[in-house]
Amino acid sequence: MDGGEEAELARLLRTALQGDEKAYAEFLRRAAxxxxxxxxxxxxxxxxxxxxxxxxxxxxIHLKxxxxxxxxxxxxxxxxxARFKMIDAFRKVGRRMEVVLDDAFDPPAPEPEEAASERDIGRVLDSLAPGQRAVVSSISVDGRSIGETAEALGMTEGAVRVALHRGLAVIAKKFGRG
Known part of the structure; x- marks a missing residue:
């Protein structure tokens, strides 16, 4: 923008701020x-x-x-x-990340370590009392909710929470974290 254009924009905005609608419309047209x-x-x-x-x-510009x-x-x-509005636009685009996955995506085959982990989980669960084992297995291994577990085991949700907490405390203690 050269000095003449800068001076004309300043004049238009000054006039617009004093209430001249035509000057404001022209300022916005040039600014755009x-x-x-x-x-x-x-x-x-x-x-x-x-x-x-x-x-x-x-x-x-209108608001400020x-x-x-x-x-x-x-x-x-x-x-x-304009620079700040461009940065805002980049931030909005950055928040949304679209990833297209092929419908035929096959998860990788389990590695031998996973089989060992399953054995370890079995040993840990075997060290729990039967009620705790059933609750911890249902929630932590099978992924059921507290409500689903309570219904499946014929317990109240409060009893399931207590058994889960106690079972996890036993496991934490066994691994030195409690």
């Missing part, structure tokens, strides 16, 4: 053009639509127009807002 060029240069094809950045920037100091240039203020 500048931000559009700024965004197109910096955004990769297809990652983020430059028009989204333009619209977000214009909205922020009172923060511009009339004795300072408009360009840096305008581009700072």
């Amino acid at each position: 053009s500048l931000v559009r060029g700024f965004a197109r240069k910096r955004l990769a094809q297809g990652s983020i639509d430059p028009e989204d950045v333009v619209q977000e920037t214009l909205l922020a 127009r009172h923060t511009w100091q009339s004795d300072l240039p408009v360009g840096p203020w305008l581009y700072a807002i």
Whole structure:
């Protein structure tokens, strides 16, 4: 942006802040053009639509127009807002990660270590009292909920929680963590 364009933008914004709607519309039109060029240069094809950045920037300018100091240039203020809106757009895209998995995905075959782990689990469970063994196995190994376990074993949910806690405490003590 050259000095003449900077001066004209500043004049339009000053006039707009005094209530001139036509000056404000012209300021926004020119600002949109500048931000559009700024965004197109910096955004990769297809990652983020430059028009989204333009619209977000214009909205922020409208909401924060009172923060511009009339004795300072408009360009840096305008581009700072555009830069922050572009960063926000990248953050939004970064939060959503889409991964396409093939429908024919086959999980890897269990390795010998897993068989050893199953034996270890069996030994640990064998060291528990029968009621604790049934509860810990149902919840921790089979993945059932407390409610499902209570129903399957004919216990109350409170009794299942107590048996689970006690069983896990025995296991932790056996492995030196309790």
